[in-house]
Amino acid sequence: MSLLPVHRRTGTTLPDLEDMWNAALMPFGGWAPTFETHLLRVEDTVEDGHYVVRAEIPGIDPAKDVEVSVHEGQLTIKAERTEKKEEKGRSEFRYGSFERTVTLPAGAQDKDIDATYAKGILTVSVPMEEQPKEVTKKIEVKSGD
Structure with a gap:
């Protein structure tokens, strides 16, 4: 068994803070019974007229374990990863419920949304209508004299 420390890339600190908090509370049962949902890590972008959200959810069966609504x-992704009870060593994998809700940008359409899962990544593509370019209108200020 390796006792090397885990190194993480810098970036979002929220999941790392959750890891530290759970480790500090582990002797007291952790906070998992209180908050049984873990935060999904996501990235989003606008590509070719679609708002695209990618969620990192390895080790699940997309047909049974994922719900997109x-x-x-609001776009909500929920997933469930169940733990196999095998006592073979230490595990840093997260099991249980995972959830993330993101606000859709202006122009996002709730029809024809596509969701695919490949190589541990769920990709949700939301079509967007083309937004007219905003025109700045100058307002004349009149004197009140």
Whole structure:
């Protein structure tokens, strides 16, 4: 068994803070019973007229373990990864419920949304209507005299 420390890339600190908090509370049962949902790590971009969200969810069956929904301009991704009870050593994998909700940008359409899963990455593509370019209108200020 390796006792080397885990090194992470810098970037978002929220999942790392959660890891430290859980480790500090581990002797007291951690906070997992209180907050049983883990934060999904995502990236988003606009590509070719689509808002694209990618979520890192390795080791799941997309047909059974993932739910993608849209409600009132919010895209929600939920996943469940169940732990196999095998006592072969240490594990830093996360099991349980994972969830992330993102606000869709202006112009996002809730029809024809496509979701695919490949190599541990869920990709959700939301079509966007082309937004007219905003024109700045100058308003004349009149004297009140």
